[in-house]
Amino acid sequence: MTEDREVITRRDFIRGMTSAALAAAVGLPVIGCEGASESPPAEAPQGAPTARESSARVVLVRDARAVSGRGQLNAEAIEQMLDRAVASLLDEEEPEEAWKQLVTPNDSVGIKTNYWNLLPTPKELEAAIKRRVLGAGVSESSIRIDDRGARRTLADCTALINVRPLRSHHWAGIGGCMKNYIMFVRRASSYHSDSCADLGAIWQLPIVRGKTRLNVLAVLTPQFYGRGPHHFDRRYVWSYGGLMVSLDPVAVDAVGAHLLRTKRRQYFGQDRPITPTKHVAVADAIYGRGVSDLNKIELIKLGWMEVVLI
Protein backbone atom coordinates (compact mmCIF):
# COMPACT_ATOMS: atom_id res chain seq x y z
CA MET A 1 0.00 0.00 0.00
CA THR A 2 2.76 2.43 0.88
CA GLU A 3 6.50 2.31 0.52
CA ASP A 4 8.56 0.83 3.32
CA ARG A 5 10.28 3.96 4.49
CA GLU A 6 8.96 5.51 7.64
CA VAL A 7 5.77 7.45 7.33
CA ILE A 8 5.68 10.90 8.84
CA THR A 9 2.30 11.83 10.19
CA ARG A 10 0.48 14.76 11.67
CA ARG A 11 1.17 13.26 15.06
CA ASP A 12 4.93 13.43 14.50
CA PHE A 13 4.46 17.08 13.74
CA ILE A 14 2.50 17.59 16.97
CA ARG A 15 5.15 15.73 18.96
CA GLY A 16 7.81 18.01 17.52
CA MET A 17 9.66 15.04 16.08
CA THR A 18 9.98 16.52 12.64
CA SER A 19 12.23 19.12 11.17
CA ALA A 20 11.94 22.55 12.71
CA ALA A 21 11.84 23.79 9.15
CA LEU A 22 8.37 22.46 8.74
CA ALA A 23 7.31 22.95 12.29
CA ALA A 24 8.11 26.60 12.10
CA ALA A 25 7.49 27.43 8.52
CA VAL A 26 5.23 25.17 6.58
CA GLY A 27 3.59 22.67 8.84
CA LEU A 28 4.76 19.57 7.05
CA PRO A 29 7.33 17.04 8.21
CA VAL A 30 10.60 17.07 6.35
CA ILE A 31 11.53 13.86 4.60
CA GLY A 32 15.10 13.38 5.69
CA CYS A 33 18.42 15.03 6.23
CA GLU A 34 20.55 13.39 3.60
CA GLY A 35 22.04 15.91 1.21
CA ALA A 36 21.43 18.82 3.52
CA SER A 37 25.12 19.52 3.77
CA GLU A 38 25.77 19.25 0.06
CA SER A 39 28.39 21.65 -1.21
CA PRO A 40 27.49 24.70 -3.26
CA PRO A 41 27.10 24.10 -6.96
CA ALA A 42 30.52 23.54 -8.46
CA GLU A 43 29.71 25.78 -11.37
CA ALA A 44 29.25 28.86 -9.21
CA PRO A 45 31.55 31.56 -10.57
CA GLN A 46 34.68 32.04 -8.54
CA GLY A 47 34.21 34.72 -5.96
CA ALA A 48 30.47 34.93 -6.36
CA PRO A 49 28.64 34.44 -3.09
CA THR A 50 26.50 31.35 -2.81
CA ALA A 51 23.66 30.31 -0.62
CA ARG A 52 25.70 27.88 1.47
CA GLU A 53 28.81 29.87 2.15
CA SER A 54 26.87 32.91 3.27
CA SER A 55 24.70 30.65 5.42
CA ALA A 56 21.06 31.50 5.11
CA ARG A 57 20.57 35.19 5.39
CA VAL A 58 17.34 36.79 4.32
CA VAL A 59 16.88 40.54 4.35
CA LEU A 60 13.38 41.92 4.62
CA VAL A 61 13.05 45.61 3.92
CA ARG A 62 9.80 47.54 4.10
CA ASP A 63 8.77 51.08 3.29
CA ALA A 64 5.34 52.56 3.99
CA ARG A 65 5.68 54.68 0.83
CA ALA A 66 6.18 51.70 -1.47
CA VAL A 67 2.46 50.98 -1.99
CA SER A 68 -0.11 53.76 -1.92
CA GLY A 69 -3.56 53.39 -0.43
CA ARG A 70 -4.90 52.75 -3.92
CA GLY A 71 -2.33 50.09 -4.61
CA GLN A 72 -0.05 52.20 -6.79
CA LEU A 73 3.64 51.46 -6.53
CA ASN A 74 6.32 54.03 -5.80
CA ALA A 75 9.29 53.34 -8.07
CA GLU A 76 11.69 55.54 -6.10
CA ALA A 77 10.85 53.86 -2.81
CA ILE A 78 11.20 50.41 -4.37
CA GLU A 79 14.63 51.22 -5.76
CA GLN A 80 15.78 52.50 -2.36
CA MET A 81 14.44 49.36 -0.69
CA LEU A 82 16.31 47.16 -3.14
CA ASP A 83 19.53 49.07 -2.56
CA ARG A 84 19.22 48.86 1.17
CA ALA A 85 18.38 45.18 1.15
CA VAL A 86 21.16 44.09 -1.20
CA ALA A 87 23.78 46.16 0.61
CA SER A 88 22.73 44.64 3.92
CA LEU A 89 22.68 41.15 2.49
CA LEU A 90 26.29 41.41 1.36
CA ASP A 91 27.60 43.58 4.21
CA GLU A 92 28.43 46.51 1.96
CA GLU A 93 27.96 50.18 2.71
CA GLU A 94 27.10 51.07 -0.86
CA PRO A 95 24.66 49.11 -2.98
CA GLU A 96 26.82 49.57 -6.07
CA GLU A 97 29.61 47.65 -4.39
CA ALA A 98 27.20 44.93 -3.37
CA TRP A 99 25.99 44.50 -6.93
CA LYS A 100 29.59 44.20 -8.10
CA GLN A 101 29.80 41.14 -5.89
CA LEU A 102 26.86 39.68 -7.70
CA VAL A 103 27.60 40.30 -11.38
CA THR A 104 30.60 41.29 -13.44
CA PRO A 105 30.89 43.18 -16.74
CA ASN A 106 31.62 39.87 -18.43
CA ASP A 107 28.33 38.36 -17.38
CA SER A 108 25.32 37.88 -19.54
CA VAL A 109 22.51 38.50 -17.05
CA GLY A 110 19.03 37.06 -17.22
CA ILE A 111 16.36 38.54 -14.99
CA LYS A 112 13.89 35.73 -14.47
CA THR A 113 10.70 37.57 -13.73
CA ASN A 114 7.06 36.49 -13.45
CA TYR A 115 4.33 37.65 -15.81
CA TRP A 116 1.29 36.08 -14.13
CA ASN A 117 -1.28 38.67 -15.15
CA LEU A 118 -3.13 38.82 -11.83
CA LEU A 119 -0.03 39.53 -9.75
CA PRO A 120 3.07 40.04 -11.91
CA THR A 121 6.53 41.14 -10.85
CA PRO A 122 6.18 44.94 -10.72
CA LYS A 123 7.81 46.72 -13.66
CA GLU A 124 9.24 49.20 -11.16
CA LEU A 125 11.17 46.38 -9.49
CA GLU A 126 12.38 44.90 -12.77
CA ALA A 127 13.61 48.35 -13.79
CA ALA A 128 15.42 48.90 -10.48
CA ILE A 129 17.22 45.57 -10.81
CA LYS A 130 18.20 46.30 -14.37
CA ARG A 131 19.62 49.70 -13.38
CA ARG A 132 21.77 48.11 -10.72
CA VAL A 133 23.01 45.40 -13.08
CA LEU A 134 23.92 48.12 -15.57
CA GLY A 135 25.63 49.99 -12.75
CA ALA A 136 27.79 46.96 -12.08
CA GLY A 137 29.19 47.29 -15.59
CA VAL A 138 27.04 44.85 -17.52
CA SER A 139 26.15 46.20 -20.94
CA GLU A 140 22.54 46.80 -21.93
CA SER A 141 22.80 44.20 -24.67
CA SER A 142 23.84 41.59 -22.10
CA ILE A 143 20.73 41.93 -19.98
CA ARG A 144 17.52 40.06 -20.77
CA ILE A 145 14.25 39.93 -18.87
CA ASP A 146 11.81 37.08 -19.43
CA ASP A 147 9.42 34.61 -17.83
CA ARG A 148 7.49 32.27 -20.13
CA GLY A 149 10.27 32.19 -22.72
CA ALA A 150 13.08 31.79 -20.18
CA ARG A 151 14.02 28.31 -21.33
CA ARG A 152 14.93 29.77 -24.69
CA THR A 153 15.90 33.39 -24.05
CA LEU A 154 17.80 33.04 -20.77
CA ALA A 155 19.40 29.65 -21.41
CA ASP A 156 22.83 31.00 -22.28
CA CYS A 157 23.01 33.59 -19.53
CA THR A 158 25.95 33.28 -17.18
CA ALA A 159 24.12 34.93 -14.28
CA LEU A 160 20.49 34.93 -13.21
CA ILE A 161 18.56 37.31 -10.99
CA ASN A 162 15.44 35.53 -9.78
CA VAL A 163 12.56 37.89 -8.99
CA ARG A 164 8.86 37.35 -8.47
CA PRO A 165 5.97 38.25 -6.16
CA LEU A 166 5.01 36.01 -3.26
CA ARG A 167 1.60 34.37 -3.34
CA SER A 168 -0.22 31.36 -2.06
CA HIS A 169 -0.59 28.59 -4.62
CA HIS A 170 -3.28 25.96 -4.90
CA TRP A 171 -0.97 23.04 -5.42
CA ALA A 172 2.53 24.06 -4.34
CA GLY A 173 1.47 25.98 -1.24
CA ILE A 174 3.33 29.10 -2.28
CA GLY A 175 4.52 30.63 -5.50
CA GLY A 176 7.99 31.80 -4.57
CA CYS A 177 11.54 31.87 -5.81
CA MET A 178 11.92 28.08 -6.06
CA LYS A 179 8.85 27.74 -8.22
CA ASN A 180 9.84 30.67 -10.42
CA TYR A 181 12.31 28.45 -12.31
CA ILE A 182 9.65 26.05 -13.54
CA MET A 183 9.68 27.93 -16.84
CA PHE A 184 13.18 26.59 -17.47
CA VAL A 185 11.78 23.11 -18.10
CA ARG A 186 10.05 21.87 -21.20
CA ARG A 187 7.01 20.39 -19.48
CA ALA A 188 6.16 22.25 -16.31
CA SER A 189 3.37 19.85 -15.38
CA SER A 190 5.89 17.05 -14.95
CA TYR A 191 6.94 18.80 -11.73
CA HIS A 192 3.42 19.10 -10.35
CA SER A 193 3.15 15.71 -8.69
CA ASP A 194 3.16 15.42 -4.91
CA SER A 195 2.42 19.10 -4.39
CA CYS A 196 5.32 20.13 -6.65
CA ALA A 197 7.69 18.48 -4.17
CA ASP A 198 10.56 18.16 -6.64
CA LEU A 199 10.89 21.74 -7.78
CA GLY A 200 14.37 21.67 -6.25
CA ALA A 201 15.43 19.28 -8.99
CA ILE A 202 15.03 22.05 -11.55
CA TRP A 203 17.77 23.97 -9.82
CA GLN A 204 20.19 21.14 -10.62
CA LEU A 205 19.59 21.32 -14.35
CA PRO A 206 22.49 22.71 -16.41
CA ILE A 207 20.35 25.53 -17.72
CA VAL A 208 20.27 27.15 -14.26
CA ARG A 209 22.66 25.29 -11.99
CA GLY A 210 25.11 27.62 -10.27
CA LYS A 211 23.93 30.70 -12.15
CA THR A 212 21.63 32.34 -9.62
CA ARG A 213 23.26 35.38 -8.06
CA LEU A 214 20.29 36.86 -6.22
CA ASN A 215 16.73 35.95 -5.27
CA VAL A 216 14.25 38.77 -4.82
CA LEU A 217 10.85 37.90 -3.41
CA ALA A 218 8.52 40.84 -3.82
CA VAL A 219 6.22 41.21 -0.84
CA LEU A 220 4.86 44.58 -1.86
CA THR A 221 1.32 43.23 -2.26
CA PRO A 222 1.50 39.53 -1.45
CA GLN A 223 -1.44 37.15 -1.73
CA PHE A 224 -1.99 35.00 1.35
CA TYR A 225 -4.99 32.96 0.23
CA GLY A 226 -6.84 32.30 -2.98
CA ARG A 227 -10.03 30.95 -4.48
CA GLY A 228 -11.38 30.01 -7.89
CA PRO A 229 -9.72 28.41 -10.90
CA HIS A 230 -6.94 30.97 -10.90
CA HIS A 231 -6.55 30.84 -7.14
CA PHE A 232 -6.85 34.59 -6.94
CA ASP A 233 -9.09 36.74 -4.82
CA ARG A 234 -8.39 40.42 -4.25
CA ARG A 235 -9.66 40.19 -0.67
CA TYR A 236 -6.58 38.18 0.15
CA VAL A 237 -3.99 40.52 -1.34
CA TRP A 238 -2.63 43.07 1.09
CA SER A 239 -0.26 46.02 1.01
CA TYR A 240 2.78 44.88 2.93
CA GLY A 241 5.27 47.19 1.24
CA GLY A 242 8.23 44.87 1.39
CA LEU A 243 11.01 43.12 -0.48
CA MET A 244 12.91 40.04 0.62
CA VAL A 245 16.33 39.28 -0.82
CA SER A 246 18.62 36.33 -0.31
CA LEU A 247 21.32 34.29 -1.95
CA ASP A 248 19.38 31.26 -0.81
CA PRO A 249 16.14 30.58 -2.72
CA VAL A 250 14.99 28.01 -0.16
CA ALA A 251 15.52 30.34 2.78
CA VAL A 252 13.70 33.24 1.19
CA ASP A 253 10.78 30.96 0.32
CA ALA A 254 10.71 29.53 3.84
CA VAL A 255 10.46 33.04 5.26
CA GLY A 256 7.86 33.92 2.65
CA ALA A 257 5.77 30.87 3.54
CA HIS A 258 6.04 31.85 7.19
CA LEU A 259 4.79 35.35 6.38
CA LEU A 260 1.75 34.04 4.50
CA ARG A 261 0.94 31.56 7.23
CA THR A 262 1.19 34.26 9.86
CA LYS A 263 -1.03 36.53 7.82
CA ARG A 264 -3.66 33.79 7.42
CA ARG A 265 -3.69 33.24 11.14
CA GLN A 266 -4.10 36.94 11.74
CA TYR A 267 -6.86 37.29 9.14
CA PHE A 268 -8.84 34.09 9.67
CA GLY A 269 -7.95 33.37 13.27
CA GLN A 270 -6.48 30.06 12.09
CA ASP A 271 -4.33 28.73 9.28
CA ARG A 272 -6.80 28.01 6.52
CA PRO A 273 -6.36 24.85 4.51
CA ILE A 274 -3.46 25.41 2.23
CA THR A 275 -1.22 22.92 0.52
CA PRO A 276 1.91 22.45 2.62
CA THR A 277 4.95 23.94 0.92
CA LYS A 278 6.57 20.58 0.66
CA HIS A 279 8.89 21.66 -2.13
CA VAL A 280 10.66 24.09 0.18
CA ALA A 281 11.57 21.38 2.67
CA VAL A 282 12.45 18.88 -0.05
CA ALA A 283 14.67 21.45 -1.79
CA ASP A 284 16.63 21.58 1.45
CA ALA A 285 16.60 17.98 2.61
CA ILE A 286 16.83 16.15 -0.69
CA TYR A 287 18.32 18.55 -3.20
CA GLY A 288 20.51 20.63 -0.91
CA ARG A 289 19.47 23.88 -2.54
CA GLY A 290 19.37 25.88 0.66
CA VAL A 291 18.08 26.12 4.19
CA SER A 292 14.41 25.71 5.03
CA ASP A 293 14.66 25.70 8.83
CA LEU A 294 13.61 29.09 10.14
CA ASN A 295 15.77 28.53 13.19
CA LYS A 296 18.82 28.40 10.93
CA ILE A 297 17.95 31.43 8.88
CA GLU A 298 19.28 34.84 9.79
CA LEU A 299 16.43 37.24 9.13
CA ILE A 300 17.44 40.90 8.99
CA LYS A 301 14.54 43.32 9.11
CA LEU A 302 14.95 46.89 7.92
CA GLY A 303 12.72 49.93 7.57
CA TRP A 304 9.02 50.18 8.34
CA MET A 305 8.11 47.72 11.09
CA GLU A 306 4.41 48.40 11.58
CA VAL A 307 2.45 45.12 11.36
CA VAL A 308 5.58 43.36 10.13
CA LEU A 309 4.05 40.05 11.31
CA ILE A 310 7.33 38.10 11.34
Added chain:
Amino acid sequence: MSVREVGWSLAVLLWTFLTMTGCQTGQTHMHRLIPREMAGWRAGDEDRSYDRETIFDYINGSGEVYLSYGFRRVFVRRFVKAGEPSIEVAVFDMGSPEDAFGIFSFEQEDANLNIGEGSEYAAGLLRFWKGSFFVCVSVERETPSAERAAVALAEEIAGGIEAAGTRPSLVNLLPEENLVANSARYFHQHASLNYHYFLADRNILDLSERTQAVIAQYRLAEGKSHLLLVAYPDAEKAEAALDSFLARYLPEGKAAGIAQTEDGGWTGARLHEQLVIIVLDAPSRGDAEALIQSVESKAEAENL
Protein backbone atom coordinates in the same frame (compact mmCIF):
# COMPACT_ATOMS: atom_id res chain seq x y z
CA MET B 1 -19.01 -9.82 -2.74
CA SER B 2 -22.14 -8.37 -1.14
CA VAL B 3 -24.86 -6.46 -2.95
CA ARG B 4 -23.56 -3.26 -1.35
CA GLU B 5 -20.06 -3.93 -2.55
CA VAL B 6 -21.34 -4.54 -6.04
CA GLY B 7 -23.15 -1.22 -5.92
CA TRP B 8 -20.10 0.70 -4.78
CA SER B 9 -17.91 -1.09 -7.30
CA LEU B 10 -20.25 -0.27 -10.16
CA ALA B 11 -20.30 3.39 -9.14
CA VAL B 12 -16.52 3.50 -9.03
CA LEU B 13 -16.21 1.66 -12.34
CA LEU B 14 -18.65 4.03 -13.99
CA TRP B 15 -16.77 7.02 -12.65
CA THR B 16 -13.47 5.61 -13.89
CA PHE B 17 -14.93 4.76 -17.29
CA LEU B 18 -16.38 8.23 -17.78
CA THR B 19 -13.13 9.83 -16.72
CA MET B 20 -10.99 7.72 -19.00
CA THR B 21 -13.16 7.93 -22.07
CA GLY B 22 -14.25 11.54 -21.92
CA CYS B 23 -17.62 10.27 -23.04
CA GLN B 24 -20.28 12.68 -21.92
CA THR B 25 -23.23 13.92 -23.86
CA GLY B 26 -23.06 17.54 -22.74
CA GLN B 27 -19.41 17.96 -23.66
CA THR B 28 -19.92 18.96 -27.26
CA HIS B 29 -22.58 21.48 -26.32
CA MET B 30 -20.65 23.40 -23.70
CA HIS B 31 -20.32 26.54 -25.79
CA ARG B 32 -24.09 26.62 -26.28
CA LEU B 33 -24.61 26.91 -22.56
CA ILE B 34 -23.06 30.36 -22.48
CA PRO B 35 -24.92 33.30 -24.03
CA ARG B 36 -23.00 35.68 -26.26
CA GLU B 37 -24.47 38.81 -24.71
CA MET B 38 -25.74 39.82 -21.30
CA ALA B 39 -26.76 43.27 -20.04
CA GLY B 40 -24.55 45.01 -22.58
CA TRP B 41 -21.55 42.73 -22.10
CA ARG B 42 -20.61 40.94 -25.31
CA ALA B 43 -18.34 38.02 -26.03
CA GLY B 44 -14.92 39.56 -26.62
CA ASP B 45 -11.84 37.53 -27.41
CA GLU B 46 -11.97 34.24 -29.16
CA ASP B 47 -13.46 31.47 -27.04
CA ARG B 48 -10.98 29.04 -25.56
CA SER B 49 -11.20 25.40 -24.60
CA TYR B 50 -8.79 23.21 -22.65
CA ASP B 51 -8.72 19.49 -21.90
CA ARG B 52 -6.81 17.32 -19.45
CA GLU B 53 -3.62 17.79 -21.45
CA THR B 54 -3.83 21.53 -21.91
CA ILE B 55 -5.50 22.75 -18.73
CA PHE B 56 -2.17 24.07 -17.47
CA ASP B 57 -2.22 26.60 -20.28
CA TYR B 58 -5.33 28.03 -18.63
CA ILE B 59 -4.74 27.76 -14.91
CA ASN B 60 -1.13 26.73 -14.49
CA GLY B 61 -0.41 24.52 -11.48
CA SER B 62 -3.92 24.83 -10.12
CA GLY B 63 -4.93 22.48 -12.92
CA GLU B 64 -3.81 19.61 -10.70
CA VAL B 65 -6.82 20.21 -8.48
CA TYR B 66 -9.14 19.64 -11.44
CA LEU B 67 -7.18 16.64 -12.67
CA SER B 68 -7.58 15.04 -9.25
CA TYR B 69 -11.25 14.81 -10.15
CA GLY B 70 -12.77 13.54 -13.39
CA PHE B 71 -12.23 16.83 -15.24
CA ARG B 72 -12.53 16.54 -19.01
CA ARG B 73 -12.75 19.96 -20.54
CA VAL B 74 -13.24 23.63 -19.73
CA PHE B 75 -14.80 26.14 -22.09
CA VAL B 76 -13.91 29.80 -21.48
CA ARG B 77 -15.62 32.90 -22.83
CA ARG B 78 -14.66 36.47 -21.98
CA PHE B 79 -17.21 39.30 -22.03
CA VAL B 80 -16.42 42.99 -22.46
CA LYS B 81 -18.38 46.22 -22.16
CA ALA B 82 -17.09 49.75 -22.64
CA GLY B 83 -16.33 51.44 -19.33
CA GLU B 84 -16.96 48.28 -17.34
CA PRO B 85 -14.72 45.48 -16.07
CA SER B 86 -14.54 42.33 -18.16
CA ILE B 87 -16.30 39.14 -17.10
CA GLU B 88 -14.89 35.65 -17.64
CA VAL B 89 -17.08 32.58 -17.75
CA ALA B 90 -15.53 29.14 -17.40
CA VAL B 91 -17.68 26.03 -17.75
CA PHE B 92 -15.92 22.88 -16.53
CA ASP B 93 -17.16 19.44 -17.59
CA MET B 94 -16.23 17.40 -14.52
CA GLY B 95 -17.37 14.08 -15.91
CA SER B 96 -19.98 13.36 -13.26
CA PRO B 97 -22.29 15.23 -10.87
CA GLU B 98 -20.29 13.80 -7.99
CA ASP B 99 -17.11 15.45 -9.19
CA ALA B 100 -18.88 18.68 -10.14
CA PHE B 101 -19.99 18.80 -6.52
CA GLY B 102 -16.50 17.77 -5.44
CA ILE B 103 -14.68 20.61 -7.13
CA PHE B 104 -17.35 23.04 -5.91
CA SER B 105 -16.95 21.79 -2.36
CA PHE B 106 -13.17 22.03 -2.54
CA GLU B 107 -13.22 25.67 -1.44
CA GLN B 108 -16.86 26.36 -0.66
CA GLU B 109 -17.25 28.93 2.09
CA ASP B 110 -20.02 31.42 1.34
CA ALA B 111 -23.82 31.50 1.45
CA ASN B 112 -25.85 29.75 -1.24
CA LEU B 113 -27.12 31.99 -4.05
CA ASN B 114 -29.66 29.38 -5.16
CA ILE B 115 -28.21 28.96 -8.63
CA GLY B 116 -27.85 25.41 -9.90
CA GLU B 117 -27.44 22.72 -7.26
CA GLY B 118 -25.18 24.82 -5.11
CA SER B 119 -23.63 28.26 -5.55
CA GLU B 120 -21.83 31.13 -3.87
CA TYR B 121 -20.58 34.62 -4.68
CA ALA B 122 -17.81 36.62 -3.08
CA ALA B 123 -15.32 39.24 -4.19
CA GLY B 124 -16.23 39.08 -7.84
CA LEU B 125 -16.24 35.29 -8.14
CA LEU B 126 -19.49 33.38 -8.59
CA ARG B 127 -19.23 29.58 -8.43
CA PHE B 128 -21.95 27.01 -8.94
CA TRP B 129 -22.44 23.40 -9.98
CA LYS B 130 -25.24 21.63 -11.76
CA GLY B 131 -25.31 18.22 -13.40
CA SER B 132 -21.77 17.35 -14.41
CA PHE B 133 -20.79 20.98 -14.77
CA PHE B 134 -18.93 23.33 -12.47
CA VAL B 135 -19.13 26.96 -13.52
CA CYS B 136 -17.11 30.02 -12.51
CA VAL B 137 -18.14 33.55 -13.45
CA SER B 138 -15.52 36.08 -12.42
CA VAL B 139 -15.55 39.83 -12.81
CA GLU B 140 -12.28 41.65 -13.30
CA ARG B 141 -13.31 44.31 -10.80
CA GLU B 142 -16.46 44.48 -8.71
CA THR B 143 -19.08 47.02 -9.76
CA PRO B 144 -22.82 46.76 -9.05
CA SER B 145 -23.64 46.35 -12.74
CA ALA B 146 -20.91 43.75 -13.31
CA GLU B 147 -22.11 41.79 -10.30
CA ARG B 148 -25.69 41.83 -11.63
CA ALA B 149 -24.46 40.71 -15.04
CA ALA B 150 -22.44 37.89 -13.49
CA VAL B 151 -25.48 36.63 -11.62
CA ALA B 152 -27.64 36.87 -14.76
CA LEU B 153 -25.04 34.97 -16.78
CA ALA B 154 -24.87 32.25 -14.15
CA GLU B 155 -28.63 31.92 -14.00
CA GLU B 156 -28.90 31.60 -17.76
CA ILE B 157 -26.14 28.99 -17.92
CA ALA B 158 -27.71 27.03 -15.09
CA GLY B 159 -31.05 27.16 -16.87
CA GLY B 160 -29.47 25.66 -19.96
CA ILE B 161 -28.07 22.65 -18.14
CA GLU B 162 -30.90 20.17 -18.40
CA ALA B 163 -29.70 17.36 -16.19
CA ALA B 164 -29.68 18.12 -12.53
CA GLY B 165 -27.29 16.28 -10.28
CA THR B 166 -27.28 14.96 -6.80
CA ARG B 167 -24.54 15.12 -4.21
CA PRO B 168 -22.42 12.01 -3.82
CA SER B 169 -24.26 9.52 -1.63
CA LEU B 170 -21.19 9.38 0.58
CA VAL B 171 -21.79 12.99 1.62
CA ASN B 172 -25.25 12.02 2.85
CA LEU B 173 -23.63 9.83 5.47
CA LEU B 174 -22.31 12.88 7.30
CA PRO B 175 -24.39 13.40 10.46
CA GLU B 176 -26.08 16.78 10.25
CA GLU B 177 -25.96 17.54 13.95
CA ASN B 178 -23.05 19.89 14.78
CA LEU B 179 -21.83 19.81 11.18
CA VAL B 180 -20.07 23.10 10.35
CA ALA B 181 -21.85 24.70 7.39
CA ASN B 182 -20.02 24.48 4.05
CA SER B 183 -17.22 22.42 5.54
CA ALA B 184 -17.78 19.13 3.68
CA ARG B 185 -15.06 18.48 1.06
CA TYR B 186 -15.53 15.61 -1.39
CA PHE B 187 -12.46 14.26 -3.17
CA HIS B 188 -10.55 11.18 -4.30
CA GLN B 189 -6.82 11.63 -3.88
CA HIS B 190 -4.25 11.67 -1.10
CA ALA B 191 -2.99 15.14 -2.09
CA SER B 192 -6.51 16.52 -1.71
CA LEU B 193 -6.82 15.05 1.77
CA ASN B 194 -3.57 16.68 2.78
CA TYR B 195 -4.78 19.98 1.36
CA HIS B 196 -7.78 19.93 3.67
CA TYR B 197 -6.20 18.08 6.59
CA PHE B 198 -2.59 17.01 6.66
CA LEU B 199 -2.61 13.40 7.82
CA ALA B 200 0.66 11.88 6.63
CA ASP B 201 3.25 12.41 3.97
CA ARG B 202 2.53 8.94 2.59
CA ASN B 203 -0.75 7.68 1.23
CA ILE B 204 -1.53 5.53 4.26
CA LEU B 205 -5.23 5.30 3.37
CA ASP B 206 -4.56 4.09 -0.17
CA LEU B 207 -6.58 6.92 -1.69
CA SER B 208 -6.84 6.95 -5.46
CA GLU B 209 -9.17 7.75 -8.33
CA ARG B 210 -11.00 4.59 -7.35
CA THR B 211 -11.87 5.80 -3.86
CA GLN B 212 -14.44 8.35 -2.79
CA ALA B 213 -13.78 10.44 0.28
CA VAL B 214 -15.36 13.25 2.23
CA ILE B 215 -14.02 15.20 5.17
CA ALA B 216 -16.06 17.63 7.26
CA GLN B 217 -15.73 19.64 10.44
CA TYR B 218 -17.93 19.31 13.50
CA ARG B 219 -18.34 21.90 16.19
CA LEU B 220 -18.87 19.98 19.40
CA ALA B 221 -19.52 21.27 22.90
CA GLU B 222 -15.88 21.23 23.90
CA GLY B 223 -14.11 21.74 20.63
CA LYS B 224 -13.87 20.92 16.94
CA SER B 225 -13.48 17.57 15.32
CA HIS B 226 -12.98 16.23 11.79
CA LEU B 227 -14.89 13.32 10.33
CA LEU B 228 -13.34 11.50 7.37
CA LEU B 229 -15.22 8.89 5.37
CA VAL B 230 -13.57 6.84 2.64
CA ALA B 231 -15.47 4.43 0.40
CA TYR B 232 -13.39 1.72 -1.28
CA PRO B 233 -14.24 -0.46 -4.26
CA ASP B 234 -14.65 -3.47 -1.95
CA ALA B 235 -14.54 -4.44 1.72
CA GLU B 236 -11.17 -6.12 1.35
CA LYS B 237 -9.50 -2.91 0.23
CA ALA B 238 -11.28 -0.99 2.97
CA GLU B 239 -10.04 -3.40 5.60
CA ALA B 240 -6.49 -3.14 4.30
CA ALA B 241 -6.71 0.63 4.41
CA LEU B 242 -8.02 0.59 7.98
CA ASP B 243 -5.19 -1.71 9.03
CA SER B 244 -2.70 0.60 7.38
CA PHE B 245 -4.17 3.63 9.10
CA LEU B 246 -4.13 2.01 12.52
CA ALA B 247 -0.62 0.67 12.11
CA ARG B 248 0.90 3.87 10.84
CA TYR B 249 -1.18 6.57 12.50
CA LEU B 250 -2.77 5.08 15.57
CA PRO B 251 -0.76 2.02 16.68
CA GLU B 252 -1.86 2.33 20.31
CA GLY B 253 -5.46 2.18 19.11
CA LYS B 254 -5.00 -0.88 16.97
CA ALA B 255 -6.99 -3.13 19.26
CA ALA B 256 -9.76 -0.77 20.33
CA GLY B 257 -9.83 1.34 17.19
CA ILE B 258 -9.61 4.50 19.26
CA ALA B 259 -6.93 6.35 21.22
CA GLN B 260 -6.08 9.70 22.69
CA THR B 261 -3.36 11.53 20.79
CA GLU B 262 -0.66 13.99 21.83
CA ASP B 263 -2.81 17.08 21.61
CA GLY B 264 -5.41 15.60 23.94
CA GLY B 265 -7.88 14.84 21.16
CA TRP B 266 -9.38 11.44 20.45
CA THR B 267 -8.97 9.67 17.14
CA GLY B 268 -10.98 6.62 16.21
CA ALA B 269 -11.46 4.48 13.13
CA ARG B 270 -13.87 1.74 12.18
CA LEU B 271 -14.76 -0.40 9.21
CA HIS B 272 -18.31 -0.59 7.92
CA GLU B 273 -18.62 -2.78 4.82
CA GLN B 274 -16.37 -1.04 2.27
CA LEU B 275 -16.45 2.21 4.22
CA VAL B 276 -13.71 3.40 6.56
CA ILE B 277 -14.95 5.89 9.16
CA ILE B 278 -12.33 8.03 10.90
CA VAL B 279 -12.90 10.67 13.55
CA LEU B 280 -9.96 12.98 14.15
CA ASP B 281 -9.26 15.25 17.10
CA ALA B 282 -12.57 14.75 18.91
CA PRO B 283 -12.71 16.49 22.32
CA SER B 284 -13.60 13.25 24.11
CA ARG B 285 -13.76 9.52 23.57
CA GLY B 286 -17.53 9.74 23.78
CA ASP B 287 -17.66 12.38 21.04
CA ALA B 288 -15.52 10.24 18.75
CA GLU B 289 -17.57 7.10 19.33
CA ALA B 290 -20.86 8.97 18.93
CA LEU B 291 -19.80 10.35 15.54
CA ILE B 292 -18.74 6.93 14.32
CA GLN B 293 -21.95 5.33 15.50
CA SER B 294 -23.99 8.05 13.89
CA VAL B 295 -22.36 7.36 10.52
CA GLU B 296 -22.91 3.64 10.93
CA SER B 297 -26.59 4.21 11.64
CA LYS B 298 -26.99 6.37 8.57
CA ALA B 299 -25.13 3.86 6.43
CA GLU B 300 -27.43 1.13 7.67
CA ALA B 301 -30.51 3.26 7.08
CA GLU B 302 -29.46 4.17 3.56
CA ASN B 303 -28.30 0.66 2.86
CA LEU B 304 -24.83 1.86 1.93
